[in-house]
Amino acid sequence: MAMSAAEYLADRVAGRHADLPENTAGSLRLDLRDGARTEHWYLLIEQQEVRVLRSSADAELVVRADREVFDRIAAGRLHPAAALLRNDLTVQGNLRLLLALRRLFPGPSGARHPHAASCGGGGR
Template identity: 75%
Template sequence: MGASAEHLARRVAGHHPELPESTSGTLRFDLREGARTEHWYLTIDHQDVRVDRSAEEAELVVRADREVFDRLAEGRLHPAAALLRNDLTVKGNLRLLLTLRRLFPGPPGARHPRETACGLAGPR
């Protein structure tokens, strides 16, 4: 199982308090590997995410090679950057594309801005 499939199956499904409570919608990922396409379907209902294997229609459909999805899932590629470089294509509600940044990890070694600011300010 590639990084993207493992991330979707094991880490994306469930409750995500980092998502705004008003976030809801459906996303379908079409992962291409050679002549084969694997479909993953996410249902976001407020802060809960359900992950299924389905090719159903969705509000946002994201298509890319598996290698691109693996880089997204590992935090080595930002979804907007991938879109601008034509590494992935999207059809539908682009607002949901930004949700991926909260579901996928940040770059390796990245720290939350608050942690960095607190470290610069020193102990109180």
């Protein structure tokens, strides 16, 4: 069974992420709706380090969606930009941080990093 978004945030997001640009800094709040209940996750990013807290404090970027949408993102089955275009999630604030959020979640299975693909790394 795939890991839920809450499990993924708690277990895998905190810490150093070398694939984040070094100049990325900011705060994000993820609001995971589950019926009438909303679970808040607060991410602080600075110098490729991510701190994960449970807080509903104001953030530079607030991302809201149903828990199922975040679960699909955490499983690598849905790209945040695709979810945004389909109105499956909403964002308010600094959209530059949405790109950082994408780097914190897994890509689809079988996907390769763009640099590896352009340099011929990996193949058929």
